[in-house]
Structures are given as structure tokens and as C-alpha cells.
Amino acid sequence: MDNNVDELAEFDKKYLWHPFTQMKDYVNDQPVIISSGKGVYLTDNTGKSYLDGVSSLWVNVHGHQRPEINSAIIEQLGKIAHSTMLGLANEPAIMLGKRLVELAPEGLSRVFYSDTGATAVEIAIKMAFQFRLHQEIDDSIKETGASDIVKYKYVKTKFICLENGYHGDTIGAVSVGGIHKFHEIFKPLLFESYKAPSPYCYRCPLGLKRDDCGMACADEMEKLVVDHHDELVAVILEPLVQGAAGMIVAPDGYLRRVWETCKENDVLMIADEVATGFGRTGKMFACEHEAVTPDFMALAKGISGGYLPLAATMATEEIYNGFIAEYEQQRTFFHGHTYTGNPLACAAALANLEIFEKEHTLLKMQDKIKLLHEKLEPFNELDHVGDVRQKGFLIGIELVKNKPLKVPFPLADRVGIQVIMEARKNGLMIRPLGDVIVLNPPLCSSIEELDKMVEITKRAIIAIT
Numbered sequence: 001m002d003n004n005v006d007e008l009a010e011f012d013k014k015y016l017w018h019p020f021t022q023m024k025d026y027v028n029d030q031p032v033i034i035s036s037g038k039g040v041y042l043t044d045n046t047g048k049s050y051l052d053g054v055s056s057l058w059v060n061v062h063g064h065q066r067p068e069i070n071s072a073i074i075e076q077l078g079k080i081a082h083s084t085m086l087g088l089a090n091e092p093a094i095m096l097g098k099r100l101v102e103l104a105p106e107g108l109s110r111v112f113y114s115d116t117g118a119t120a121v122e123i124a125i126k127m128a129f130q131f132r133l134h135q136e137i138d139d140s141i142k143e144t145g146a147s148d149i150v151k152y153k154y155v156k157t158k159f160i161c162l163e164n165g166y167h168g169d170t171i172g173a174v175s176v177g178g179i180h181k182f183h184e185i186f187k188p189l190l191f192e193s194y195k196a197p198s199p200y201c202y203r204c205p206l207g208l209k210r211d212d213c214g215m216a217c218a219d220e221m222e223k224l225v226v227d228h229h230d231e232l233v234a235v236i237l238e239p240l241v242q243g244a245a246g247m248i249v250a251p252d253g254y255l256r257r258v259w260e261t262c263k264e265n266d267v268l269m270i271a272d273e274v275a276t277g278f279g280r281t282g283k284m285f286a287c288e289h290e291a292v293t294p295d296f297m298a299l300a301k302g303i304s305g306g307y308l309p310l311a312a313t314m315a316t317e318e319i320y321n322g323f324i325a326e327y328e329q330q331r332t333f334f335h336g337h338t339y340t341g342n343p344l345a346c347a348a349a350l351a352n353l354e355i356f357e358k359e360h361t362l363l364k365m366q367d368k369i370k371l372l373h374e375k376l377e378p379f380n381e382l383d384h385v386g387d388v389r390q391k392g393f394l395i396g397i398e399l400v401k402n403k404p405l406k407v408p409f410p411l412a413d414r415v416g417i418q419v420i421m422e423a424r425k426n427g428l429m430i431r432p433l434g435d436v437i438v439l440n441p442p443l444c445s446s447i448e449e450l451d452k453m454v455e456i457t458k459r460a461i462i463a464i465t
């Protein structure tokens with residue numbers, strides 16, 4: 001495509017509507033139109049290069065234009081681009097399913113594909129709900145001796161989610177979301193769920209220190225689970241890090257406590273690893289840090305190395321068996337997306353996972369995580385940095401107007417946006433979450449590249465605040 005720079009910008013403003021973007025502002029700026037990428041760099045159509053400081057929205061793992069992933073897609077393209085998974089299979093989807101089961105926490109043994117994080121979550125929600133319904137039917141048959149029940153009582157219909165949680169933008173995922181700014185507006189469309197307090201960092205409403213706060217939040221969660229276990233389907237959470245809330249890191253032990261609470265009360269647990277999965281926290285999956293095997297794990301983003309839309313909902317054999325029945329019993333999971341298990345995306349994902357193994361990506365990350373920690377430490381001394389949070393490569397730097405009182409900047413100041421625009425001028429592409437500056441570099445970034453990303457971010461924060 002050889003459209004000239006101005007013409008493309010004009011068409012962009014004229015024909016497109018960008019996600020999470022106030023288009024009134026967007027059309028007043030010169031858009032950045034990315035035309036290529038290599039390693040951890042993006043290049044726009046004027047030839048300017050930028051470090052990809054947020055991995056193209058938390059997805060890129062081993063860099064752009066990885067020859068192995070490119071070749072895997074091209075090779076698959078020479079066979080077939082797509083065929084349906086409804087009643088049919090394809091080779092890359094099968095082999096990827098096997099690999100995911102090998103890598104996931106032991107006990108997660110089934111893979112159901114879709115294409116985005118939100119769909120992976122929707123599927124977990126619906127599967128969990130239907131699984132409980134089948135149990136209700138079985139119990140009722142046992143009790144009444146009837147051969148089947150006609151009317152469901154719908155005993156278990158409720159979910160517990162966390163304040164500040166984010167699971168995607170479809171209606172089911174929003175129903176278990178807890179970010180006021182994104183979710184409140186859709187309230188009349190949502191199913192109701194119980195909200196447990198999120199383990200805050202410095203913002204504990206009870207004024208507790210970090211670890212005490214984590215356990216106080218776990219106590220609150222336990223109370224909710226115990227009080228409502230009769231009507232509960234599942235607890236859903238982002239393990240270890242609430243990403244979209246501003247990279248809020250849970251205190252050690254919180255995840256495991258919640259998992260144990262769920263098990264003790266026969267409530268299912270859905271771990272949304274869409275942001276934390278595939279190495280971002282320093283292990284393949286965040287659940288591994290606390291030896292947790294949830295009943296469901298939602299995966300997307302890094303699964304295909306940041307190449308193609310692909311997601312997977314993993315479930316245990318117990319859940320899977322709950323759907324196995326005679327055809328006429330209608331226990332099929334009636335859910336599916338057209339591009340489910342797309343062979344090109346699965347081939348890319350297989351190549352992505354092979355690179356993890358071949359290059360010892362997780363091992364090599366450990367020193368880089370330490371370096372990032374050291375480099376981020378001095379940010380705490382900056383006048384307007386209220387908190388610096390890090391788990392692995394997931395980093396959030398929260399900017400505040402008044403540091404001792406943790407008073408935020410007024411929205412109209414657009415401080416987060418100004419900082420990322422300043423960084424952009426200096427060759428780093430990042431995106432804020434409100435006034436939290438997010439860094440989430442590709443896992444392949446070198447020490448020098450990470451250093452540069454942190455330095456540009458620091459200079460941008462100082463310049464703007």
C-alpha cells in the first residue's frame with residue numbers, strides 16, 4: 001500500500017473510530033500510523049522509530065518480525081488459512097492444545113479456543129454456570145427420581161469479582177468488572193455480581209500496611225464466599241496483578257488464600273491470565289507463583305506472541321466431564337466463535353512457545369526483572385510519583401498532584417496523556433491508564449533497551465510534572 005502520509009492520516013480521521021479513544025481529541029492531532037516493526041521497535045509511515053514500551057498492548061513477546069513465527073504462519077498459509085472447529089479439527093489447534101496442557105498448572109487439561117481475552121472470560125463464565133446447572137439437574141433427579149427435570153431452579157447464578165477488576169469489554173466480562181470509569185455506564189445491561197475489595201497498595205481504605213491489607217481483603221473475600229456459597233458459581237480475578245486498574249500488585253499469599261477459600265466452600269475459581277500469562281510476571285503463568293490450579297484459566301494476548309488474535313479457556317477434567325452426556329440430554333456447551341482455533345493463529349502460538357523453550361526466555365528475564373526494579377527505585381524520589389508498582393515486566397508508575405496526601409491530578413490536566421506524548425517525541429511508545437504510566441516491554445528486550453525505555457519515561461515524567 002503506497003498511500004501518501006497526509007492522505008492516510010485524512011482517511012484515518014474520516015473513516016475510523018478508535019477504541020478507548022476520545023475521537024474529538026484524536027482528529028485534532030497528527031495520527032501516528034505504524035507501518036512496520038522489528039524487534040522491540042515500531043516504525044511509523046514517516047520513518048520515525050519508537051521503542052514498543054507496552055508490547056503493542058501487552059501482547060508482543062519475542063519481538064516484531066520474528067523469523068520463526070513469520071515462517072510458521074507462512075508455512076501454515078501454504079496449507080490452509082482457516083477451517084471451522086465446529087465438529088472438525090485442525091493440526092495446529094490440536095498440537096497447541098497439547099502444549100498448553102503441558103505448560104499450564106497441573107489439572108487444567110482441556111482447551112477451548114476463541115479469539116480475544118474478553119471471549120476467553122465469557123466462555124469461562126458460561127461454562128462455570130452451565131456446569132453448576134448440570135449438577136443441579138443431577139441433584140434434582142436423584143432427589144425426585146424423575147428421569148429429567150423440565151424446569152431449572154437456577155440455584156447457583158452469582159459470581160464474585162474484585163473491585164478494580166478488568167476482564168474485557170463484552171457484556172459478561174463487564175458484569176464481572178470493577179472499574180467504575182469503564183463499567184458503571186453499562187450497569188442496566190449487566191448481570192449482578194458481588195464485589196470483593198481489591199488488595200490495594202497504598203490506598204487501603206482501612207489504612208493498613210501492605211501485607212495486613214492483603215490478608216484483610218482475603219478475610220473480606222472469605223466472608224463473602226461463606227455467606228453466599230449456596231448461590232455462587234465462581235470467583236473471578238486477575239491473579240497477582242490487576243492490570244487495567246493500574247498494575248496493582250496483590251500482596252503475597254492473597255491469591256492462594258482466595259483459592260483455598262474457594263475450595264473449602266466448593267466455589268469455582270476463574271483465573272484471568274489474559275494480561276499476566278505467557279511470562280509477563282516472570283513465570284509462564286501468574287498462578288504458578290502461589291502453586292494455584294484454578295478451575296478455569298483465561299488466556300489471550302501473549303499466546304500468539306502478539307501476532308494474531310487467539311484466546312483459550314482452559315478447564316479441568318471435572319468441568320469437562322460435567323458436559324459429557326447423551327446427545328438428547330442437551331449438555332453440549334452451546335458456544336463457539338467463527339474463527340475459533342484458527343490454524344494460522346495456532347501455528348503462530350506454537351512457534352511462540354517454541355521460542356520460549358529454545359531461548360530460555362523465562363530464565364533470561366530474571367536478571368532483567370531485577371534491573372528494572374533497580375532502575376525504578378529512584379522514581380520514588382520524584383515529586384509527583386505516588387507509587388511505583390512492578391511484578392515481572394508489568395510496571396505501573398502512578399502520578400499524583402500532592403505526594404504526601406496522594407491527591408490525584410485533575411482529569412482536565414491530562415497528565416498521563418501528556419507524559420506519554422512527551423515520551424513519544426523521544427522515541428518511546430507507551431500508553432497510560434489514567435495517570436498511571438504503564439511499561440510492559442516485550443520479554444525479549446535487551447538490558448540496553450529496557451534501560452532506554454525507563455530513562456525516556458523518567459525524563460518525560462520530570463518534564464511534564
Ligand SMILES: Cc1ncc(COP(=O)(O)O)c(C=O)c1O
Pocket residue numbers: 116117118119121166167168169238243244272273274275276300301
Ligand atoms: C486481565 C484482562 N482480561 C481480559 C482482557 C481483555 O482482553 P481483550 O482486549 O483481548 O478482549 C484484558 C485486556 O487488557 C485484561 O487485561
